Amino acid sequence: MFTKVNSKVVSVDIGRTGPVVARKGAMLFYKGEVLFQPHQIAGGGMGGGMPGMGAIGGMAGRMLAGEHESTMIAQGNGEVHYGYRGIEVHIVDLGQVGGTIRVEASRLLAYGANLQASVVSVASQGGGGGGGGGGLFGALRSAAAGVVTGQGMFTTQVSGPGQVVILGHGGVFEIEVSPQKPPVTVDPQAFVGASGQVTTTLRSTVSWRNVGRTGGEAMQLECAGQGVVYVQASEEKL
Amino acid sequence: MSQLNTVWSPMNLPSDDNVPDNNYSFCIDLNPAQPWFMSKGAMIAYYGQMQFTALTHGLQGQLLQMVAQQFSAPLYLGDYVVAEGQGKLIIGDRGYDINAYDLEDGNLTIRAANLLAFQPQLSLNQSIVPGFLTIIGTGKFLASSNGPVMFVEPPVRVDPEALVGWADCPSPSHHYDQAWVNSFITAAGMRLGINSGEERQFDFTGSGTVLVQSSEKVRDDSTVVRTIQGQLPGLSTSGLQQINQQITQQLTQHQG
Numbered sequence: 001m002f003t004k005v006n007s008k009v010v011s012v013d014i015g016r017t018g019p020v021v022a023r024k025g026a027m028l029f030y031k032g033e034v035l036f037q038p039h040q041i042a043g044g045g046m047g048g049g050m051p052g053m054g055a056i057g058g059m060a061g062r063m064l065a066g067e068h069e070s071t072m073i074a075q076g077n078g079e080v081h082y083g084y085r086g087i088e089v090h091i092v093d094l095g096q097v098g099g100t101i102r103v104e105a106s107r108l109l110a111y112g113a114n115l116q117a118s119v120v121s122v123a124s125q126g127g128g129g130g131g132g133g134g135g136l137f138g139a140l141r142s143a144a145a146g147v148v149t150g151q152g153m154f155t156t157q158v159s160g161p162g163q164v165v166i167l168g169h170g171g172v173f174e175i176e177v178s179p180q181k182p183p184v185t186v187d188p189q190a191f192v193g194a195s196g197q198v199t200t201t202l203r204s205t206v207s208w209r210n211v212g213r214t215g216g217e218a219m220q221l222e223c224a225g226q227g228v229v230y231v232q233a234s235e236e237k238l
Numbered sequence: 239m240s241q242l243n244t245v246w247s248p249m250n251l252p253s254d255d256n257v258p259d260n261n262y263s264f265c266i267d268l269n270p271a272q273p274w275f276m277s278k279g280a281m282i283a284y285y286g287q288m289q290f291t292a293l294t295h296g297l298q299g300q301l302l303q304m305v306a307q308q309f310s311a312p313l314y315l316g317d318y319v320v321a322e323g324q325g326k327l328i329i330g331d332r333g334y335d336i337n338a339y340d341l342e343d344g345n346l347t348i349r350a351a352n353l354l355a356f357q358p359q360l361s362l363n364q365s366i367v368p369g370f371l372t373i374i375g376t377g378k379f380l381a382s383s384n385g386p387v388m389f390v391e392p393p394v395r396v397d398p399e400a401l402v403g404w405a406d407c408p409s410p411s412h413h414y415d416q417a418w419v420n421s422f423i424t425a426a427g428m429r430l431g432i433n434s435g436e437e438r439q440f441d442f443t444g445s446g447t448v449l450v451q452s453s454e455k456v457r458d459d460s461t462v463v464r465t466i467q468g469q470l471p472g473l474s475t476s477g478l479q480q481i482n483q484q485i486t487q488q489l490t491q492h493q494g
Contacts, residue, residue, distance in 0.1 A: 008385035008452035028400035029390060029450050083452030086384030
């Protein structure tokens with residue numbers, strides 16, 4: 001559905017694939033008759049919120065959570081090219097990774113409108129479809145973790161059969177996480193997202209022994225479970 | 239395998255070509271018979287004897303005449319220098335891909351921020367589209383782009399921030415998405431001049447080639463400011479008062 005034109009640009013023929021949702025300002029150019037309209041992500045007050053998905057209500061809540069990017073839906077007939085500020089793009093086929101991906105909204109470039117996107121609490125990560133939520137304590141704990149990783153308390157979850165295009169400064173690569181393999185640890189700033197059943201735990205390597213001498217790698221994100229972790233080749237935030 | 243490990247010298251540096259395996263830098267063969275116009279700050283290294291002279295002052299004799307003849311873009315005089323002398327000149331720009339284009343009795347319009355260098359055989363003109371420059375004639379020029387340039391044939395609609403330039407086709411017109419324009423929020427946004435969404439595009443029709451890159455964050459608004467400044471002398475008193483009012487209004491908004 002999405003085709004990589006070069007390392008920084010994807011194209012999609014929405015006449016064949018149906019409407020596409022993309023981050024506002026990401027459209028580069030298009031041929032044909034295409035209409036762009038503002039699109040409301042599920043989990044908000046308007047536009048078909050999905051209750052029980054660990055979503056918080058209302059636009060204000062989402063803005064507070066920092067998990068808000070305006071999106072546009074492209075409908076019609078034609079070929080649309082997407083890219084964002086020259087950041088490398090990466091196409092994820094959800095069918096191959098268990099049907100779900102969790103990324104920060106700011107790292108989400110585009111996805112098919114038939115997919116379901118919702119804002120979920122970081123606490124419900126790894127809960128499989130984000131169902132359970134994590135209770136108050138879980139939320140608090142992950143909030144603390146989120147502040148350190150710069151991820152915030154909430155993350156965007158996209159699920160369904162189709163493709164998602166994510167952004168990673170310097171390019172994205174995939175790291176497999178599985179119980180049979182050694183654990184994977186990622187720099188929180190290089191962490192882009194995860195798909196499948198992956199739990200992320202933030203670990204501090206700072207102790208009284210090495211305060212100020214950790215070489216800038218004080219925080220590490222440990223990934224466990226079964227799935228794929230997406231890492232960017234840079235520590236730049238979007 | 240990779241030439242990235244090569245140590246370069248005047249002997250093995252290419253002549254008027256990208257440094258091998260490195261799209262982000264370009265080596266110009268400078269000689270006394272062939273000076274170059276160059277974007278200020280694009281030089282990263284050079285071999286030999288070279289002089290970089292600002293266009294705004296310090297030009298003399300033949301060089302001054304050349305600038306007067308070929309550089310008819312007064313708004314951008316401060317952004318370019320003349321490089322003259324003998325040697326190898328390496329240039330780069332923000333890690334963007336650099337491409338060389340040979341123009342043969344042609345014309346091409348390019349975003350001013352993406353025009354890195356050009357030979358003085360080409361004449362430079364301000365495009366009627368703000369922030370763009372038109373190059374006319376025969377010669378070589380260098381353009382930078384965020385990622386590889388995509389060449390597209392009209393009819394096509396392009397996001398203003400993704401547009402690098404266009405060749406051999408009519409200047410674009412604005413295209414506004416109806417549904418978007420009707421909404422009040424965008425109307426306000428347009429008045430503020432902020433168009434980061436998909437509501438406004440450049441519409442290209444006819445035949446020719448359109449050059450597109452992955453969109454970039456516009457570095458600064460200096461060209462826009464200069465374009466507006468350039469328009470001000472022609473305005474009537476009432477027009478100036480209107481603008482003055484609007485600016486005051488917006489300034490208070492920014493402060494508040």
